[in-house]
Amino acid sequence: MTRFMDNFYARLGVPRDATPEEIREAYRESARKFHPDTRDKNTGTELFLGIQQAYEVLAQPEKRAAYSKTLPPETSLDDVEVEISLSRSRLLSTDEPQLLYVLMEIKTPNGVPIRTEPPPLNIGLVIDRSTSMTGPRMDVVKAAARQLLRQLRPEDFLSIVAFSDRAEIVFPASRGSDYHRMDAKVSMIRTGGGTEMYYGLEAGISEIKRYMSPSYINQVILITDGHTYGDEAKCLELAEIARMDGITISGMGIGDEWNDVFLDRLTAKTGGNSVYISQSKDIKRFLEQKFSGISKIYAENVRLVYDLQTNAALRYAFRLKPDPSRIDSDGSISLGNVQFNEEIRVLLEILINDTEEIQDELEFLVGKLVMEIPTRVVPTVRKNLKIKCGVAVDVAPEPPPSKIVQAMSKLTLYRMQELAREDIEKGDIKQATRRLQNLATNLLAQGQAVLANTVLQEATLLEKGDDMSEEGAKQIKYGTRGLLLPPGRETLSWH
Amino acid sequence: MALICQNCGHNEYVGAIFCSECGAKMIDDTGMATQSFEGFMRKNVEDQVVFDDITPLKEAGGKEKSLSIFLPDHDKAIPLSGKLKFTFGRVSMGQQILPDIDLAEYGAFENGVSRLHASIEISSPVIYITDLGSSNGTRINGVKLVPLRPHLVKHGDTVALGKLRFIVLMQS
Numbered sequence: 001m002t003r004f005m006d007n008f009y010a011r012l013g014v015p016r017d018a019t020p021e022e023i024r025e026a027y028r029e030s031a032r033k034f035h036p037d038t039r040d041k042n043t044g045t046e047l048f049l050g051i052q053q054a055y056e057v058l059a060q061p062e063k064r065a066a067y068s069k070t071l072p073p074e075t076s077l078d079d080v081e082v083e084i085s086l087s088r089s090r091l092l093s094t095d096e097p098q099l100l101y102v103l104m105e106i107k108t109p110n111g112v113p114i115r116t117e118p119p120p121l122n123i124g125l126v127i128d129r130s131t132s133m134t135g136p137r138m139d140v141v142k143a144a145a146r147q148l149l150r151q152l153r154p155e156d157f158l159s160i161v162a163f164s165d166r167a168e169i170v171f172p173a174s175r176g177s178d179y180h181r182m183d184a185k186v187s188m189i190r191t192g193g194g195t196e197m198y199y200g201l202e203a204g205i206s207e208i209k210r211y212m213s214p215s216y217i218n219q220v221i222l223i224t225d226g227h228t229y230g231d232e233a234k235c236l237e238l239a240e241i242a243r244m245d246g247i248t249i250s251g252m253g254i255g256d257e258w259n260d261v262f263l264d265r266l267t268a269k270t271g272g273n274s275v276y277i278s279q280s281k282d283i284k285r286f287l288e289q290k291f292s293g294i295s296k297i298y299a300e301n302v303r304l305v306y307d308l309q310t311n312a313a314l315r316y317a318f319r320l321k322p323d324p325s326r327i328d329s330d331g332s333i334s335l336g337n338v339q340f341n342e343e344i345r346v347l348l349e350i351l352i353n354d355t356e357e358i359q360d361e362l363e364f365l366v367g368k369l370v371m372e373i374p375t376r377v378v379p380t381v382r383k384n385l386k387i388k389c390g391v392a393v394d395v396a397p398e399p400p401p402s403k404i405v406q407a408m409s410k411l412t413l414y415r416m417q418e419l420a421r422e423d424i425e426k427g428d429i430k431q432a433t434r435r436l437q438n439l440a441t442n443l444l445a446q447g448q449a450v451l452a453n454t455v456l457q458e459a460t461l462l463e464k465g466d467d468m469s470e471e472g473a474k475q476i477k478y479g480t481r482g483l484l485l486p487p488g489r490e491t492l493s494w495h
Numbered sequence: 496m497a498l499i500c501q502n503c504g505h506n507e508y509v510g511a512i513f514c515s516e517c518g519a520k521m522i523d524d525t526g527m528a529t530q531s532f533e534g535f536m537r538k539n540v541e542d543q544v545v546f547d548d549i550t551p552l553k554e555a556g557g558k559e560k561s562l563s564i565f566l567p568d569h570d571k572a573i574p575l576s577g578k579l580k581f582t583f584g585r586v587s588m589g590q591q592i593l594p595d596i597d598l599a600e601y602g603a604f605e606n607g608v609s610r611l612h613a614s615i616e617i618s619s620p621v622i623y624i625t626d627l628g629s630s631n632g633t634r635i636n637g638v639k640l641v642p643l644r645p646h647l648v649k650h651g652d653t654v655a656l657g658k659l660r661f662i663v664l665m666q667s
Contacts, residue, residue, distance in 0.1 A: 092509055096497070099510035351508065399522060400512055406586050406593060409520070412513040419515065435516075438503075442518040445592065447582075 007071055008054035013214065013372075013380025016068065020059070026380070027055040033212075033245055079373060079381045080299055080338060081107040087400040090390035091362060093355050099315075100350045100389060103404050106335070106369065107343035108298045118295035119374035120155040122216040124173070126204035127189065128224035129162040134191040136280045137254055141223055144284040145186050148291060149179055157216070159207035160186065163200025164193025173207040197228035198235050201249070205242050214372040214379035217294055218247045219272075221287070224263070225254040232262055239269040243334055246301045246372060248272045250323075252286055256471040260478075261421075264326065271301060271334030273325035276478040278471075293322065299338040299371040299381070304346075306331065306367025306385070311353040316415075320407050321345040324484040326418075338371070347407055355391050363388040407484070413442055414480040417455075421473065424462075433462045439480075451479045562617060564654075564661040569601050572664070575615065582627070583656060584611045598659060607631035607657030615663075616645065622665070624648045631657035 009016055012026040034047045057063045087101035125148075127141055145160065152158055152175075159173035160182075171185050204220045212218050220242070228235060242249055251263040251274035263274040277283055308314065317327045319335060322342045327333050338344050352364060365387040372379045399405070416439040423432035436459035443452035458472040497506045502519035511521050563574040573596060575581050584594030585603035587610055598608055609629035616623045623645035626633035633640045634655040640646050648654065650665040 087510065087512060094509070097508055099508045101510075101512065397522075402586055402599070405512060405520075405522075406597075408512045409593065412515070412518050415515065416518055438517045447592065 008058055008067060009071075010378040011050050011054040012058065013378060014058075015378070015382065016071075020061075022382070023055070023058050027051065027059075029244075031055075079109070079376075079383060080369070080371070081109045082369065082383065082385065083107070084387055085401050085404060086387075086389055087404050088389075088395075088398055090392045090395050090398075091352060091355050092395050093358065093391050093393045095354045095356050097351050097353045098355075100352055100364075101400065101404050101408065102348040102350060102365075102387060103401070103407065104304075104346045104348065105343050106299075106302060106338050106346075108338060108340050112298070112340075118217070118297065120157070120216045121152075121294060122157040122173070122208055122211055122213070122218045123159075123294070124204040124208045124220045125158070125160045126200045126220055126222045127160065127162045127170075128164075128195055128197075128200070128222075128226065129189055129191050129193070130164045130195040130226055131192055132195075132225055132255075132257070137225060137283075138189070138191050140280045140283045142186055142189060144287045146183055147284070148287065149182050149186070151291070152179075157208075157211050158182075159204070161200055161203040161207065162189050163196065163203070164191075165196045165199075166193075167199035167203040169203055169207065173210045195224065195226040195228050196231055197222070197224065198231040198238065201235055201238050205238065205245075205247060208247055209245065212245065212247070214246065215374045217297055217300055217374065218245075219294060220247060220249045221290060222249060222251045222263075222267075223254065223283070224251070224258055226257055227259045228262070232259075235262075235266055236269065239266050243270045243303075248301060248334075248337070250290060251275070252277055252283070252290075253474075254280065254283065256469075256474060260474055265328065268325050268327050269334065271303070271327075271336040273319075273323040273336075275323075276474050278475070293337075293339060296339040296341055297337045297374070298340050299373045302335040302338060302344060302369060302371040304333045304335060304367055304369055304385070306333075306365050308350070309362065309364045311355070312362075312364040313351045313353075314348060315351050316349040318347050318411055318414075319344065320347055320411070320484050324414075324481050335369075345407075347404070347411065358391045360391060361388050362391050409446075410480075410483045413439060413446075413483060414477075416442070417476045417480050421468075421477075424468065429462055429465075433459050436462065436476075439476075443480075446483075448479075448483070451476070454479070561666045562615075562622065563664045564596075564615075565664055566601055566659075566661045568660065571601070575617075579618070580614060580616045582611055582614045584609055584613075586610070598656070601659060603656075603659060606659035608659050609657070612656045613654075615648075622648050622663070624654060629656065 012023060012030060014022055014026045030051050034051060057067050083105040085103040091100065092098055125145060154175060157173045157175055160170040161167055162170050170189060171182055201222065208218050208220060239249060247270065249267050249270045250272035251267045253260060253263055253274055254277045260274065267274050275286055277286055314329055317329050317333055319325050319327055321344060322339055323336060335344050335346055350364065355362060363386055367385050369383045369385055371381050373381050416435055420432040420435040423435065436455050440452045440455040440459065443455060454472055454475050458468045458476065461468060498509055498511055498521055499506055500514035500517060500519055500521060503514060503517040505514055505516035507514060507521060514521055561576060563572050565572045581595040583596045583598060585599040585608050586593055586597045592611065594611055607630065611627050612629040613627055613633045614625050624633065624635065625645045626640045626642045628642045635646060635648055635652050648663050650663060652663045654661055654663060
């Protein structure tokens with residue numbers, strides 16, 4: 001905690017040149033997050049008082065100026081590198097709507113040494129122990145959890161929650177000192193009962209909150225094989241709160257019966273993603289992958305807070321890297337984590353209306369990137385962002401940057417299956433069938449014969465008046481999403 | 496004013512890159528052709544790169560063989576896994592079929608790598624490389640391959656796509 005308590009600015013997580021509004025906003029945010037009622041009694045009170053004290057000084061201009069003079073000069077370090085590419089340099093001046101694609105890349109800046117020791121982890125494993133998990137699924141989950149225990153370092157926190165129609169804390173958030181006791185507790189998890197995710201998530205999140213700090217990596221990993229019953233809306237609300245607290249939720253769905261649309265929405269809200277595990281034996285590999293990703297985090301909980309011009313609207317947002325996932329947006333998008341070895345890559349599709357009145361240039365997006373860099377003295381980092389594009393009456397056709405075209409060539413396929421499923425929801429089976437057939441054709445052209453075949457099978461089912469199979473729908477979704485991963489990282493194992 | 500897809504007739508907004516209906520590309524972006532080198536410098540690609548710490552390839556039989564390529568000029572290894580066949584090339588605009596491994600960022604264009612240059616196929620226990628009719632050819636340890644015919648590669652072999660070199664690394 002000493003690093004965090006360096007100075008008053010650090011306590012609130014604002015830069016030295018923060019505006020009074022930013023200070024007020026940061027104070028409200030931290031006060032809510034670190035209020036003693038919501039946290040572990042001892043550390044909570046101390047933290048909260050520290051924040052209180054900092055705000056009292058920084059909120060008053062004279063006191064703030066006097067205090068700032070006593071501080072040593074700030075060492076300026078580039079926090080993150082942001083690269084923006086647009087699908088074209090100029091918009092057409094027209095009263096008709098038009099599309100613009102924005103590719104945003106957020107990287108660890110050059111010159112930041114790759115850390116050998118990751119920041120302390122604060123991980124909550126939330127395990128579905130409903131009846132359907134009985135057998136190899138639970139055995140593998142347990143084995144994987146026990147292996148993770150062994151990898152914990154003395155400074156890491158881990159909690160495990162098991163849930164069915166209620167939640168039980170297998171062991172509360174604690175440092176990995178008492179390995180044998182934890183191991184024994186894990187092996188005692190019994191299966192039985194239904195699936196009510198809310199209780200599990202709630203318990204998992206409150207365990208993480210006990211020791212939460214911006215200097216830690218705070219994540220919930222949810223493992224489930226079923227639909228949750230009747231509490232989806234409550235779960236989504238909970239995810240919203242987790243997001244505001246800076247906790248990421250990642251989901252692993254085992255088998256074919258879980259609700260991928262729901263799990264995707266839930267995790268995307270917090271900047272996490274969901275993965276599809278078709279075979280029990282893959283659970284371990286996925287958990288390991290997840291952990292190795294987590295321990296390479298440079299900046300966590302990156303979110304884009306933005307305002308769009310009145311004539312611009314965000315139609316679609318998708319994270320291409322590191323964990324491909326569609327992302328929700330409502331003035332703020334959770335983008336996930338920047339890893340040392342892998343940048344965040346996000347593609348935004350923006351619809352721009354009526355540009356006739358605009359001279360030369362349209363600044364369509366103004367906002368900031370906010371994130372926590374756990375290794376920093378001041379972990380919360382804000383970076384302002386403005387994106388603009390030229391406007392001209394006569395626009396010569398220009399090819400978009402190849403990285404946008406390449407990303408779109410794969411994303412279009414993912415989008416096609418998404419639209420097909422929306423058609424099915426709407427009852428337009430004919431349209432859905434046609435989309436799937438088009439998708440299969442495109443997959444074949446890209447050399448994805450196995451996936452194309454699965455798509456065709458599902459299209460045939462639809463044509464015959466049947467529903468898509470749950471397994472097929474998931475294979476198509478996660479298969480097309482997997483095309484966005486770099487070679488060698490495809491997540492699906494075909495059987 | 497709307498854009499009409501040449502393939503299916505679907506209407507898209509101006510600025511669309513792919514048709515949301517049929518997935519066809521909406522933009523006309525005939526890419527750069529691969530440049531051919533006059534008096535191609537064979538010498539550059541014949542030098543074999545010698546490594547001290549190449550882990551010896553275990554004999555065939557081991558199932559989990561991992562394959563990667565190492566680009567000595569960039570000091571970068573690219574693992575190849577999850578599939579049995581990988582195509583190599585460079586991504587440029589106007590391309591229908593994209594290579595699995597895009598070498599564009601390693602100076603593929605400058606080194607005369609074609610858009611679809613070669614493929615590597617794992618056919619356990621051996622690995623084949625096939626030149627896909629590239630402009631500047633593919634060489635294994637300096638020896639030029641007959642196009643469209645699979646050739647065996649071994650652990651530690653230096654492969655050159657045009658002038659871009661990499662070393663094949665296999666581990667059991």
